[in-house]
Each structure stands twice: as C-alpha cells, then as structure tokens.
Amino acid sequence: MFSLTQRAQYIGNYAMTIGLVLIALIISSSHLDFFQKDILRHTKASIGQIKPIVGFRTSRFYGASNGKPKENTRIAFDLNTDLSGLFNWNTKQVFVYLTAEYNNTEKGTLNEVTFWDGIIKDAEHAVIDLKNTRSKYSVWDYVGDLSGKDLQFKLHWNIQPHIGPLMYGVAEGNDMIVTIPEPEKK
Amino acid sequence: MNIRAELAKFLNLCFVFSSAYMFWQTYSIVADTHSPIVVVLSGSMEPAFQRGDILFLWNRNKYSNVGDIVVYEVEDKQIPIVHRVLREHHSVKDNGKQLLLTKGDNNAGNDIPLYAGKKTYLNKNKDIVGTVKGYLPQLGYVTIWVAENKYAKFALLGFLAITSLLGDE
Numbered sequence: 001m002f003s004l005t006q007r008a009q010y011i012g013n014y015a016m017t018i019g020l021v022l023i024a025l026i027i028s029s030s031h032l033d034f035f036q037k038d039i040l041r042h043t044k045a046s047i048g049q050i051k052p053i054v055g056f057r058t059s060r061f062y063g064a065s066n067g068k069p070k071e072n073t074r075i076a077f078d079l080n081t082d083l084s085g086l087f088n089w090n091t092k093q094v095f096v097y098l099t100a101e102y103n104n105t106e107k108g109t110l111n112e113v114t115f116w117d118g119i120i121k122d123a124e125h126a127v128i129d130l131k132n133t134r135s136k137y138s139v140w141d142y143v144g145d146l147s148g149k150d151l152q153f154k155l156h157w158n159i160q161p162h163i164g165p166l167m168y169g170v171a172e173g174n175d176m177i178v179t180i181p182e183p184e185k186k
Numbered sequence: 187m188n189i190r191a192e193l194a195k196f197l198n199l200c201f202v203f204s205s206a207y208m209f210w211q212t213y214s215i216v217a218d219t220h221s222p223i224v225v226v227l228s229g230s231m232e233p234a235f236q237r238g239d240i241l242f243l244w245n246r247n248k249y250s251n252v253g254d255i256v257v258y259e260v261e262d263k264q265i266p267i268v269h270r271v272l273r274e275h276h277s278v279k280d281n282g283k284q285l286l287l288t289k290g291d292n293n294a295g296n297d298i299p300l301y302a303g304k305k306t307y308l309n310k311n312k313d314i315v316g317t318v319k320g321y322l323p324q325l326g327y328v329t330i331w332v333a334e335n336k337y338a339k340f341a342l343l344g345f346l347a348i349t350s351l352l353g354d355e
Contacts (some may be wrong), residue, residue, distance in 0.1 A: 093234055108279065110278055121233065141207060165320050
C-alpha cells in the first residue's frame with residue numbers, strides 16, 4: 001500500500017515538524033526565563049581605576065600612514081561584574097566587551113572603540129573581578145588623536161545561543177568618563 | 187509509462203525548486219542583502235560559530251554597532267567573512283558614512299591584513315553584506331560537504347536518480 005518513498009517522505013516530514021516545535025519551545029522558554037530575570041536591568045558592572053597609557057606606534061597596523069608616528073592609547077582598569085544571570089539552557093557563550101564612546105568635535109564624528117573583551121563559556125566563570133588589568137587592544141582614532149577626548153566607558157554583553165536569535169545588552173553601572181591626557185613628547 | 191503522470195511529477199519538482207527560489211528572493215528583498223543566509227566556512231569565530239553553522243542576516247540597519255557580528259566581502263574575493271565589529275567611526279551628518287574595524291573572536295589580531303589593498307577600515311555601505319541576527323547550528327554542513335568532496339556531488343545525483351526511478355506510485 002505504501003511505497004518506500006512515501007514512507008521516507010512521511011518520516012522526514014514528521015521529524016521536521018517535531019524539530020521545528022522543539023526549536024520554538026527552546027527559544028521561547030529561554031526568552032521567558034530572561035524576561036523573568038529581567039537581565040537588561042539586572043546585569044550590573046562596576047568599572048573603575050581607568051589609567052590611560054598614551055604612546056606612539058609607526059606601523060600601518062596601528063593606524064600610522066607613511067611611517068608617521070600615530071598616537072595609540074592603552075588603559076589599565078578595574079572591572080567587577082556578575083554575568084551568571086545571562087546563562088540558561090540555551091546559552092552557548094557570553095561575549096563581554098569593554099568599549100569607550102567619544103565625540104570627535106573637530107572632525108564631526110561619533111566613535112566607539114573596544115579596549116578589552118572576553119568569552120565566558122559557563123555560569124561558573126561568569127563572575128569577573130579584574131584588578132589593574134591591561135587592555136587587550138591598543139586604540140587609535142582614525143583621523144585625529146585620542147588625547148583631549150572624553151571617553152565614556154561601558155561594559156556590553158552578547159549572548160550567543162545554542163539555537164535562535166543573538167541578544168545584546170549593556171551592563172548597568174557607573175558610566176566612567178575619562179579624559180585621555182597628552183602623550184609625553186619624544 | 188504514463189506520460190501525463192511523468193509530466194505531473196516533473197511539474198511538482200519545478201514547483202518545489204521555484205518556491206525555494208521565491209523564498210530566497212523574498213527574504214533578500216526584506217533583509218536588503220544579496221545573500222541573506224550564509225554557512226560558516228572557517229573557525230575564526232569559534233567557539234560562537236563552527237564550520238557548517240547557518241546564519242540569518244539583516245541589512246536594513248543604517249549603522250553597525252560595536253559587538254555586532256557582520257558578514258563582509260573583500261573586493262575581488264568571493265568568500266564572505268563572518269567577524270565581529272571591534273570599532274566604529276561615523277560622521278554626525280545625516281547619512282554620513284561609517285567605517286568599521288573587525289576581528290574574529292578566535293583570531294589574535296584584527297582584520298587589517300585581510301582587507302583589500304591598503305585599506306585599514308571597512309565601509310558599512312559598500313562592504314557589509316549583513317548583520318547576524320539568528321543562528322542554526324550545523325545544518326549547513328551538507329553544502330560544505332558537497333562543495334569540498336568530489337564524490338559527494340555524484341552521490342547526491344545518484345541518490346536523486348534512484349529515488350526518481352523507484353518513485354512509481
């Protein structure tokens with residue numbers, strides 16, 4: 001009565017329907033969990049003790065062109081945050097990153113740059129307590145210098161799910177504003 | 187052999203392919219990108235994305251944010267690259283252009299060595315194919331298998347031929 005292809009087709013369709021229902025359940029239940037925990041408001045961070053270190057680099061890979069030295073800024077900073085609320089059954093990893101926003105009024109640009117980032121794979125490692133840590137990246141402005149600019153530091157997070165949409169947010173806390181000093185002239 | 191039945195079967199096949207094509211094109215228009223679904227080809231974003239993962243893109247945003255995972259194409263190279271935005275600089279003027287610097291989570295340094303020529307930034311409007319919004323693990327591995335294994339294509343064609351031969355209702 002049933003041919004081989006009909007059976008295969010039936011099993012295939014059935015498996016696909018069950019798969020889609022399961023995916024929908026996983027995504028909606030994990031969003032409900034995040035909504036109940038109110039992660040957008042209850043994820044907090046304190047950033048402090050930001051010490052800028054300003055210098056010069058001559059490589060093209062650090063913003064210099066034609067061998068002219070380019071001003072580069074690193075920072076040392078303290079960071080304390082608990083991101084364990086961002087983990088549930090559908091969290092594959094959390095990407096956490098420390099950025100600074102600034103306004104270049106002479107050139108008329110708005111900018112945001114990353115100084116430090118990290119990957120957290122499970123809730124057991126979600127409490128971050130850094131003291132006097134050096135930034136991962138050496139940062140330069142693409143047209144001018146960072147010195148004299150007011151940098152507003154923020155800690156962002158990004159939840160990478162096992163399946164479904166990616167989620168982003170900013171940790172609540174003290175928004176540190178730091179003015180980058182002039183570099184020591186060589 | 188019933189020619190009418192064979193033709194009906196052929197028509198059915200055409201219907202399947204054309205609806206898949208229509209879905210793709212509609213999604214392209216809605217998301218404003220020429221390839222709205224991409225399969226991850228490299229491990230440079232591990233552990234977030236592995237080879238074979240499927241990504242759903244969206245390209246109607248005016249500016250990218252730092253931390254967004256974007257897909258970009260380097261001039262003259264057809265391979266799309268999926269990396270995270272490390273820095274963004276945009277003009278305060280309306281519709282001012284935006285420059286982006288990207289980096290793979292699993293790479294030690296930023297992407298400047300990957301960019302075309304002497305470029306040190308990407309242009310949001312010209313280079314970005316889309317921003318990753320949704321994620322489906324592993325299911326795209328079939329396409330990598332077919333593209334990289336020379337016997338896979340024959341296996342797939344053979345399978346299709348056998349099923350169509352066996353498929354007499």
